[in-house]
Amino acid sequence: MSRKEPALELAGVTCGYDGRAVVHEAALSLAPGEFVGLAGPNGCGKTTLLRAASGVLPPRVGAVRLFGRDLYRDLAPRDVAKALAVVSQDLPVDFSFTIEEVVLMGRTPHLSWFGWESRADLEVARKAMADAEIAELADRAITEVSGGERQRAFLAMALAQEPKVLLLDEPTSHLDLHHQVTALSRLDRLRRRDGLAVLAVMHDLNLAAEFCDRIVLMRAGRLLADGPTSQVLTEGRLAELFSEPVRVIENPATGRPHVMLARGRGAGG
Amino acid sequence: MTSRRWMRTRALVALSALLALVATGALFVGTVWVPPGELLAGGLGGTLGLRASRVAIGIVVGAALSAAGVIFQAVLRNPLAEPYVLGVSSGAGLGAAVTILSGAVALWVWALPAGAFVGGLLTMVLVYRLARVGARVPVHSLLLAGVAVGAVIGSVLMFLVSTASVEGGGSLRSIVWWLLGSLQITDLTLLAVVGGAVLVGVVLAFVLARDLNVMVLGEEPAAHLGLSVERTKLVFFALGSLLTGVSVAACGLIGFVGLIVPHTMRMILGPDHRTLLPCAALAGAVFIVVADTIARTALAGVGTELPIGVVTALMGGPFFIALLRRQRRVTWS
Amino acid sequence: MKNGIPGPETSGPGIFVSPSLGPEGIRLATTHERRRLWAAAGTVTTLLALAAAMLASNLLGDRPVPSSGSRLRIVSLSPNITEIVFALGAGQDLVGVTTACDYPPEARRLARAGGFGSPDAEAILALKPQLVVGSGPGMDVLPAVELLRRREVPVCILSEASFGDLFLAIRRLGDLTGRVEAAARLTASLSERLAAVERRFRDVPEGKRPRVYVEIWMQPLISVGASSFVTELVRRAGGISITADLPGDYPQVSPEVVVARDPSVIVLTHGGGSATAASVGRRVGWARVTAVREMRVIADLLPDLILRPGPRLVEGVEELSRRLYAEVAP
Numbered sequence: 001m002s003r004k005e006p007a008l009e010l011a012g013v014t015c016g017y018d019g020r021a022v023v024h025e026a027a028l029s030l031a032p033g034e035f036v037g038l039a040g041p042n043g044c045g046k047t048t049l050l051r052a053a054s055g056v057l058p059p060r061v062g063a064v065r066l067f068g069r070d071l072y073r074d075l076a077p078r079d080v081a082k083a084l085a086v087v088s089q090d091l092p093v094d095f096s097f098t099i100e101e102v103v104l105m106g107r108t109p110h111l112s113w114f115g116w117e118s119r120a121d122l123e124v125a126r127k128a129m130a131d132a133e134i135a136e137l138a139d140r141a142i143t144e145v146s147g148g149e150r151q152r153a154f155l156a157m158a159l160a161q162e163p164k165v166l167l168l169d170e171p172t173s174h175l176d177l178h179h180q181v182t183a184l185s186r187l188d189r190l191r192r193r194d195g196l197a198v199l200a201v202m203h204d205l206n207l208a209a210e211f212c213d214r215i216v217l218m219r220a221g222r223l224l225a226d227g228p229t230s231q232v233l234t235e236g237r238l239a240e241l242f243s244e245p246v247r248v249i250e251n252p253a254t255g256r257p258h259v260m261l262a263r264g265r266g267a268g269g
Numbered sequence: 270m271t272s273r274r275w276m277r278t279r280a281l282v283a284l285s286a287l288l289a290l291v292a293t294g295a296l297f298v299g300t301v302w303v304p305p306g307e308l309l310a311g312g313l314g315g316t317l318g319l320r321a322s323r324v325a326i327g328i329v330v331g332a333a334l335s336a337a338g339v340i341f342q343a344v345l346r347n348p349l350a351e352p353y354v355l356g357v358s359s360g361a362g363l364g365a366a367v368t369i370l371s372g373a374v375a376l377w378v379w380a381l382p383a384g385a386f387v388g389g390l391l392t393m394v395l396v397y398r399l400a401r402v403g404a405r406v407p408v409h410s411l412l413l414a415g416v417a418v419g420a421v422i423g424s425v426l427m428f429l430v431s432t433a434s435v436e437g438g439g440s441l442r443s444i445v446w447w448l449l450g451s452l453q454i455t456d457l458t459l460l461a462v463v464g465g466a467v468l469v470g471v472v473l474a475f476v477l478a479r480d481l482n483v484m485v486l487g488e489e490p491a492a493h494l495g496l497s498v499e500r501t502k503l504v505f506f507a508l509g510s511l512l513t514g515v516s517v518a519a520c521g522l523i524g525f526v527g528l529i530v531p532h533t534m535r536m537i538l539g540p541d542h543r544t545l546l547p548c549a550a551l552a553g554a555v556f557i558v559v560a561d562t563i564a565r566t567a568l569a570g571v572g573t574e575l576p577i578g579v580v581t582a583l584m585g586g587p588f589f590i591a592l593l594r595r596q597r598r599v600t601w602s
Numbered sequence: 603m604k605n606g607i608p609g610p611e612t613s614g615p616g617i618f619v620s621p622s623l624g625p626e627g628i629r630l631a632t633t634h635e636r637r638r639l640w641a642a643a644g645t646v647t648t649l650l651a652l653a654a655a656m657l658a659s660n661l662l663g664d665r666p667v668p669s670s671g672s673r674l675r676i677v678s679l680s681p682n683i684t685e686i687v688f689a690l691g692a693g694q695d696l697v698g699v700t701t702a703c704d705y706p707p708e709a710r711r712l713a714r715a716g717g718f719g720s721p722d723a724e725a726i727l728a729l730k731p732q733l734v735v736g737s738g739p740g741m742d743v744l745p746a747v748e749l750l751r752r753r754e755v756p757v758c759i760l761s762e763a764s765f766g767d768l769f770l771a772i773r774r775l776g777d778l779t780g781r782v783e784a785a786a787r788l789t790a791s792l793s794e795r796l797a798a799v800e801r802r803f804r805d806v807p808e809g810k811r812p813r814v815y816v817e818i819w820m821q822p823l824i825s826v827g828a829s830s831f832v833t834e835l836v837r838r839a840g841g842i843s844i845t846a847d848l849p850g851d852y853p854q855v856s857p858e859v860v861v862a863r864d865p866s867v868i869v870l871t872h873g874g875g876s877a878t879a880a881s882v883g884r885r886v887g888w889a890r891v892t893a894v895r896e897m898r899v900i901a902d903l904l905p906d907l908i909l910r911p912g913p914r915l916v917e918g919v920e921e922l923s924r925r926l927y928a929e930v931a932p
Binding site: 054056077079081082086091093095096097098101102106111 | 273346348479482483485486487489490492493494495496497498535539540541
């Protein structure tokens with residue numbers, strides 16, 4: 001695997017539902033170790049793009065490549081799952097598995113056909129739970145924990161797959177301020193330590209600005225901008241994208257771009 | 270983790286012991302009181318053999334329906350699903366009715382089970398085809414198709430029953446008796462075939478049980494975890510339908526087992542299907558053997574038997590009421 | 603009384619009460635159900651046509667029943683009634699029978715007015731009958747019979763629960779058709795034949811008489827109970843039905859009961875491949891039953907001889923008795 005080869009690549013991907021395209025000619029490349037944020041207004045196709053990238057929505061046009069190999073044509077779901085993991089926005093859970101059992105499900109692509117976990121698998125699961133900081137809740141039922149804890153459990157499940165690429169759909173949407181920062185810091189740490197390529201759909205631009213090396217902006221199914229955070233998050237571009245005037249300053253505490261409202265309470269309309 | 274494994278072993282042992290106890294007890298009890306000495310002296314050629322065959326098929330059918338219930342509840346992600354929800358039972362019922370009314374039963378001993386099985390199989394294929402949307406078979410689509418096909422076939426069946434009722438006393442009673450379920454199986458070869466098929470089916474389901482755990486998370490998460498979701502669904506659908514079809518073919522429609530037993534076992538043992546499946550199978554066997562024993566002894570005074578479907582319904586109804594009340598108390602406390 | 607024919611309100615003690623059809627109906631299912639099945643689509647059309655016809659006849663009003671001179675116009679609702687009428691020599695008075703009426707052969711040439719247990723009121727009315735006769739439990743409450751009564755067609759439903767009822771029916775039909783001497787001769791001859799049969803086994807103590815299990819149906823097991831004439835038939839043939847104490851006429855019986863009561867003779871009345879003498883022996887748990895061990899399973903008795911409560915019932919008694927007291931088959 002050459003250093004130049006992207007971990008995940010979307011090439012001219014057009015995909016959608018019921019014959020209607022939602023994402024048009026998307027081209028995106030994710031390198032190992034990168035933390036890329038994907039942002040845009042509601043309904044612009046972020047989740048659809050993520051689904052195409054994760055292997056569950058075959059594109060009508062174009063290709064998705066995982067380490068150079070076509071994800072849909074050349075790889076079986078098992079092979080994909082060994083290298084790519086997804087943390088969804090929220091999984092409705094009716095069945096009361098314990099957190100440990102859920103995390104162990106992350107080992108599915110690595111298990112033999114007979115499907116019993118070995119001691120090594122248990123080790124991986126324990127490490128994943130520790131990384132996600134949920135080890136102390138291992139024996140609790142997943143139906144009994146809070147939303148934030150559930151999210152950490154699913155993160156642990158994804159990490160148990162020992163992926164090289166991690167896709168997240170709004171990983172901080174249910175969390176309070178402290179946990180938002182903690183969650184993203186955790187992700188950041190992990191990807192630096194293990195060389196994970198991370199692509200996260202983010203709705204909070206400031207959090208994205210803090211933690212992502214690169215931001216990709218999307219509108220109406222098309223990728224508008226793709227580049228280093230400070231270059232992409234400009235006032236003009238953001239105002240046009242969200243139809244809302246903003247000001248972008250430098251966060252004095254962190255040195256990263258910070259997006260502020262330009263129109264507050266006093267403004268009518 | 271070890272605690273769960275420990276629990277599984279204990280549950281399996283306890284259930285096996287219970288099954289052995291109940292099955293043995295069932296041999297000594299029945300419509301007619303036969304003193305144990307005489308019973309044993311008669312050997313398998315007499316009343317003992319009669320009861321033994323019923324206990325045997327009861328174990329087989331109880332295990333099959335419970336396993337099928339577990340499978341469908343997982344694949345459909347609905348803890349109230351049961352083996353008959355996808356229309357296999359209606360199709361088998363129609364197959365049985367057609368076989369009885371056409372007189373084929375007089376020609377061939379296996380006509381009835383064969384007719385029922387073919388009916389169930391064709392319905393299964395029909396439902397699956399109807400539910401397919403492109404390359405995928407969405408779960409809600411399966412449910413809708415199953416209910417719809419079941420309703421249509423059910424109405425045809427009722428039509429046949431209504432036109433048959435006026436003239437054919439025996440045919441009508443055959444159909445009704447079949448619709449209520451009965452463990453009266455006279456052919457040992459049939460018992461062996463059904464038993465073998467169910468054993469293979471349950472073992473296969475057990476081997477694949479982990480995939481059921483993953484399926485329960487949802488289809489997309491399962492796909493993300495590396496499962497070939499459509500293929501897995503097809504395999505489990507076929508497995509569940511075959512288990513159901515074979516049971517229904519042999520013993521008619523025995524209701525409630527496929528719903529109550531998996532549900533109860535899940536409440537007690539948790540949702541891990543590697544534990545749930547074998548335990549539900551054993552528990553289902555116990556349930557049916559007990560129900561059959563009641564069916565055989567309740568009307569002993571008049572020399573006849575209750576249809577087992579009536580007994581399972583009578584056992585199942587109050588059970589569910591109790592469940593509901595318990596749940597209400599829990600939510601409001 | 604109208605035209606010399608007694609109306610239903612003066613019918614004798616022949617009104618049954620139990621709501622099930624006789625065993626013949628059960629057996630007939632195997633042959634006639636086939637036709638029913640293949641005509642399923644046609645039935646819907648027929649029903650629609652019936653509805654239209656009923657509507658039409660309601661609009662046209664009642665037709666008067668013409669007096670036909672000496673010949674009576676009788677419609678039979680049951681095969682046994684048909685046989686009795688023919689046996690009395692009044693066959694030419696029959697204008698309509700059921701699809702199940704197959705004996706004597708002349709009966710087959712008569713017009714069909716519905717099935718056994720499902721009379722076709724319209725067809726019956728079209729035959730302009732002066733008397734409609736049927737027998738068996740359940741007949742009285744059939745909608746078609748209700749309809750006929752409302753149209754003031756004389757309907758007579760006789761009981762068939764015993765041999766006594768059979769003789770009563772013969773005499774009644776003799777009265778109705780004006781064949782009183784024929785009826786008396788017939789009953790006398792039948793009684794004589796029954797007495798002759800009884801003489802053969804009179805000296806055999808009851809405890810030594812063959813225990814007989816009569817199987818009406820196999821799935822589920824249906825046998826004959828206390829209220830059925832078949833139980834009496836077995837008794838008159840010199841046997842004892844092992845299910846004689848079970849309540850009802852054709853009760854569903856548990857195989858355990860049959861096996862425990864260990865009949866020495868089994869009579870199958872629903873022949874065919876699925877229930878032969880050999881196949882009974884293969885049933886689980888039946889191997890040690892005396893009838894099976896001694897190979898006394900009778901599957902070739904013509905079912906109509908023992909299930910149809912007509913004059914041939916006595917022939918059934920004779921046949922069965924002959925088999926019960928024949929030498930044990932090698």
